[in-house]
Amino acid sequence: MCTYSTEKLDVERSSGKGADGWFPLRTATVYYDHPVHAPDDHTVNIDFLNPERGPGARVAVELSLDSAKALIEALQVTVERAAHH
Amino acid sequence: MAYDAVIAETIGIQGANGDVIGAYSARPFxxxxxxxVVVIHHMPGYDRESKETVRRFAVEGYNAVCPNLYHREAPGAAPDDAAATARANGGVPDDRLVGDVAGAAGWLRSLPNSNGRVGxxxxxxGGRQAFLTALELDIQGAVDCYGAFVVGEPPEGFPLRVRPLGDRVGELRAPVLGMFGNDDAHPSPAEVDELExxxxxxxxxxxxxxxxxxxHSFFSVDRPAYRPMSxxxxxxKIFAFFAAKLGGEA
Structure with a gap:
């Protein structure tokens, strides 16, 4: 389905590496929809973007649902650990 | 052997607000x-699959064109980058979509061999958007392939600019062909029932x-959703519909 389902967040003091090297990130969109490349009908997709630098300033991932859940757990553990640093 | 040459090319057409936007056209020679036929590409973009569909219509005997609905956000960008940019901006506003498809229909009617009929x-x-064009434009038929939110409310807090069209069915100006999978969630069978x-x-x-x-997406030959029989x-069914609605001389 084209789920349209999209979450958008601002991303600050963060960088991504795209086709033209590193660039500062501004936003991220997270959505469950058709992937371009991954082999499932639908995937959890994340686009890290910098609109000021054009459409090509994009770091994209297409994650299977299981991989996305594992990523959430890993992020949670990492962020909690970071609080104790 | 019958003469069957087809030309396929990227062109510029005048879309909403008079903006010149990119489009991909294929036509019998x-x-x-x-x-x-105006092909309205899916949310993932003005991509290779959409262009293949345009060529398919030309091979079947139609002048066909697919406007790049993301031209303004991302002219010349890779289709997936353009789709990501458009999504981050909230998607394509309905009035702009209608203007772009109106421009594409006008361009088709301006061709020397046009019979004046456009679907x-x-x-x-794009299925919902095809339905929308049947409400708004002078066309002779619209094909909605599993468009979500023709009826049914998008969830609360939804960031994209779509609203259901069920309250406007009485304004419909053209016949509609709808193609749906019974295992689809958007649109669900209940929503298809409601639209019917x-x-x-x-x-x-x-x-x-x-x-x-x-x-959903059962026409997509390179995705797991592809269902050959359907x-x-x-x-x-699509070619029979267009033959009936668009065939012959004006």
Whole structure:
């Protein structure tokens, strides 16, 4: 389905590496929809973007649902650990 | 052997607000009078699959064109980057979509071999947009392939600019062909039922085909959702519909 389902967040003091090297990130969109490349009908997709630098300033991932859940757990553990640093 | 040359090329057309936008066109090369088809690409973009669909219509005898709905956000960008940018911006506003498809239809009618008849077809988000063009534009038929939110409210807090069209069914100006999978969640079978009821109550011309063991995006040949039996039958229904609505001389 084209789920349209999209979450958008601002991303600050963060960088991504795209086709033209590193660039500062501004936003991220997270959505469950058709992937371009991954082999499932639908995937959890994340686009890290910098609109000021054009459409090509994009770091994209297409994650299977299981991989996305594992990523959430890993992020949670990492962020909690970071609080104790 | 019959002459079957087709030209396929990227062109510029005048879309909403008079903006020149990119579009991909394919047309039979002979001079016979032809109907025209506007292909409305799905949310993932103005991509290789959409362009293949355009060429398919040309091979079947139609002048066809697919406007790049993301041209303004991302002219010349890779289709997936353009789609990501458009999504981050909230998607394509309905009024701009209508203007771009109106421009594409006008361009088709301006061709020397046009018979004056134009239809639209859209897949996924384009299915809803094809339905929208049948409300707004002078066209002779629209094909909605599993468009979500023609009826049914988007969830609360939804960031994209789509609203359901069920309250406007009475304004429909063209016959609609609908293609749906019974395992689809968006649109669900219940939503397809609701749309069919609205069309019946409004006395509008429509034709729905609903396939078992078939979900969303079943025409997508390179995705796991592809359902050959449904898609082969579906294409036959689409070409029969356009032959009836767009064929012949004006």
């Amino acid at each position: 002979d001079g016979a009078a032809r109907g025209g 639209t077809i859209g897949f996924c988000s 009821k609205l069309l019946q109550e409004a006395g509008k011309e429509y034709e729905f085909h609903r396939y078992d063991d078939t979900g 898609a082969v039958d579906g294409w036959q």
